[in-house]
Amino acid sequence: MLRFTLLWLLVFLFASISSSSARPAPYAMRISCGARQNIRTPPTYTRWYKDFAYTGGIPANATAPSHITPPLKTLRYFPLSEGPENCYIINRVPKGHYSVFAEALVFLLDGSVSICFHSTGRGDPTIISIEILQIDEKAYYFGPEWGRGVILKTTSRLTCGTSKPKFDEDYSGDHWGGDRFWHPIRTFGKNVDAPRSTESGIKKASTVPNFYPEALYQSAVVSTDSKPDLAYTMDVDPNKNYSIWLHFAEIDATITSAGKRVFDVLINGGTVFENVDVVGMSGDRYTALVLNTTVALSGRTLTITLHPKKGNHAILTAIEVFQVIVAESKTSPEEVRALQALKKSLGLPNRFGWNGDPCVPKEHPWSGADCHFDKSGGKWFIDGLGLGNQGLRGSLPNEISKLHHLQSINLSGNSIHGVIPSSLGTVTSLETLDLSYNFLNGSIPESLGKLTALRRLNLNGNSLSGRVPSALGGRLLNGASFNFTDNHGLCGIPGLPKCGPHLSAGAKVGIAFAVFLSLVLLVICSICWWKRRQNILRAQQIAAASRSAPYAKARTQSSHDIQMSRNPSRGRTASENGPSLLS
Template sequence: MAGLLVLGLWLLGLLHSSLAAHGDYHVLIDCGGYHNFSNSVNQTWMADNFFSGGAVANVSIPQNFPRQQERSLRYFPISQGKKNCYDINVPVGRYMIQMFFAYNNYDNMSHSPSFDVSVEGTVVFNWRFPWSDDSDNYGAYSDLYAFIHDGSATICFYSIGTDAPVIGSLELLQVDDAAYNASSTGQNAILVNYGRISAGNSSFGPGYDNVTDFGGRSWEADDTYTNNVKALLTSTRNVVGANVEPNYWPEKLYETCRYEQLPNVPIIYSYLVDAKLDYQIWFHFAEIDPNVTAAGQRVFNVTVNNVVVLAGLDLFQKVGLDTAFDFAYTLRNLTGGSLVISLVPQVGSPLICGIEVIAVLQADIATNVTEATAMHALKTSLNVPERMGWNGDPCAPTEWDAWEGVTCNLAADGSSLVITHMNIADQGLSGVLPPELTYLSHLISLNASSNKISGPFPATFGEGSLVSLDLSFNALEGPIPPSMGSPRMQHLRLNNNRLAGPVPESVYAIGVHGGYVNLADNQGLCGVPSLPDCPYKWKHEGMSPAAKAVLIIGVLLAAAIIVGGAYVYIQRRKAQEDYNFNLPHQLVERTKWYQQHKMTKQADPEGVSMIQSSIPNRFGFSSNIAARE
């Protein structure tokens, strides 16, 4: 126990060891890695943890991967279910989540896998065969921003066909809740990076060098997004407005900018995007050219797909020299998969320091929180095997199947998904039915027959929406709760268990009213036609609350009548003997009787007299009490 405590404290310390400088929660996981390590850029990586299944492997050409966390992999074979997850406990808040994916023919199959990735029940990444050569051979980073509402970050992987999803590293960094215009996008939006570039810099940030970006961002060089690399401006002077909340864009971003030397020539960047999505486009500027000394010397327009989104931008006039200026534009209703950004000169040459293109995904509808809790309790209690893929959200994402054997539907108010049907028969399940099973208030049918489920029923199981219940051929014990006979129940199979006790009238009534009930091969059941009569104790214990109340009231009334009658009788006798106002000579006769009686007792050699008592003993019967003088 002491060793576990030390391990827990050490693990907690490791989770916090790589917090960002301003105190945010930060965890880095080397997926497939066996050991913790710190790298040359002061990052502390944790050995693989928090996963639901899978196996480990290594890339086939390690020299293609300069960072240690990129060389080990976790993959999820289909034999362990179509859905596997990382589930990481974190404080409630907004997070930057970055993942590294690589294939590199680790399995010698020369077939890069197809799979989907979800965060908090929303599909965010789609990997399809064949991967690009760069991604296949060298891997690729993907990142997003998501709000974690329940204190558990859930990242899941979905097999397509028989392919095994694969991941190399996983990083979570808590960021400011207000970052990236969260007030307008809301907490249910997930922001996915489609391209974050630094204009003029080489790639920098976490994983590249020791430059601190408090937002956890890695910035790519811009040469893959433009066909004509422009001239470069650099500055060593401080830039005002960098590293400020809520976005904390790093000062290094503004120290280098692209500009166009030729007159009337625009700077153009191109992105490939998904036309079905909306996008935030963030532009990062700073006038760092000391030759610009007044307003009107550098003026340009910013266009997106030939639409002017910012006209007549004069950085010197707007914010002055060596000052960051960041502008966001939301692009909606794309008609194609191409996004073209142009900086068109009006006076002088245009200039740009960096661009971020971020897709805005509305979070997929999730399972009702209470019902999700019930399903995870059921998974644990029945020891559901990994092959069934009971991981993550039971119903979400909606574009994928729910958990194996589970059917979900939209709740009546449209706010969540609810579990309506469950067929987990003959799955080798063992354990007991948890009390949380009663939380599944929308469940219409449940078939868990032919397993090894034992123990009693939850107290109120059967109430709610259940119409059909099949728990036959298990090892269930104890009585059948009256709730099993709810008015909705039409089909009830409890045969071949170890149930005992009286069958509730409500359960028997299912068959009487045209439903189907099978209680066969439960040796201890009794009290209805075709079953033995119940022993006295079962008859008593099996009474309904109303019947018990009537019986108790009847007993109390009878006892009251008996006690009252006895009291009246005793009082009358005492009145006759002690308060008999007879004539004086009759009183003399009573005195003579008393004296004779006393003399008789004194003559008794044993000194014992037998007095008949009408007082009940503790068993409820009268007895003769021997009284010694």
């Protein structure tokens, strides 16, 4: 049986919005992974699009546990035969600030979303659904650190005082708030608190920038007399910063005005909010209040404690906890395009998993690609390619020269054909180039002689021909290791056959032009000779015909005599004959 790691992924999109109250509907894209047709799910009958042409992997039917909603019946999984990394590529998404709930909040500015899954060897990565939803530009703004260089990774999202899981959609939430999933927690522990709920309307809930659904604030937990402190503990990763969002609404009928319930909020024993009076701070009963703080945690637990100071009870509606992460810089776009061209030209098989970003996350770089971070430029780049003995076929594209930071290339033992791109001579940082045992032909580019850092060059076992560039030959005297053997057409250095007279490129062009001109003149002369010969033959034929018919001349003379003798008796007058020449 296949082992599946079930993964739910909600992707939310931020985009710039107008301050005008009349806004268009937010962008929404929901994909039911593995589905072959569009479907709708109860109770809201939300539309999910079929999963077509976004990624690789294998679609399959799903038997989802009853506690997972919405009830989608298909999935897509990614066995290792499809490669260690696979990505959903979704284009034409409005540019802006993106939030990946259950994963992270990030900025994306290229108009597309790339969602990648990397196998850890503990079963095949599997996904049931993806949602991309547009929400407010400033949603989850938490202070000066908030911005493009920061990711908020969702750690926990709880709705208190209820046992039913809810999405914003189930809560009839404003679409500009997205469709967040709220995990229910009825109480924090036996006899330490009690659930409260109301059907009364809640004010100031669905407002910018976060648009929390009104129904979120209609349930809560309240501490008891036996345990006045209200505390919740959860596991976290150590030595990280966390952004904590606490939600309140005074829905207890016993609290009728400000000052009746006052408490402090502590994080791991340290006070972060003093004298919280929900009615006084929100402005009224049945009115939403949201408090946010960012804390640094060194341990593996996070404990949120509400300590009553007046009224002997504390109240809490919902909790959201995000891990604050410094966003990883991406690989240089030019180098990504170069690797994609190399992938296409060499026909890299799926098992390489060259999808997504080559260097991010740094724990999962592309197979065969060595990454290095440029602190000055703030980007990753590729400094090594190790793809030897991988059964690769195809040719080397000129785009390989766009990998400007390469120090080592090993493509030996494959079935690469064609010529060595002369553009490789522009990769001045190259120290090792191993293209041995392939099917390369043509000559060794003169440009390789410009690689002054090159210390190891293996071109043996190919079908190269011509003279080895003198700049490379001279490098052998300086301790470089070059191998040109098993190329029957190469010549010009010790260990290889001697070359014939060397002609410059200009001389070769001149000779070629002279040969071409000679051929043209030869053709013209041949045509002239042939025409002259035809004329001579034609004249000879006419002469021969004349000699073979002697009566022709006599016959002609007889006709002339007959014409002169016509009408001999008729005289002519002087006027008819014209003026006389005699006086």
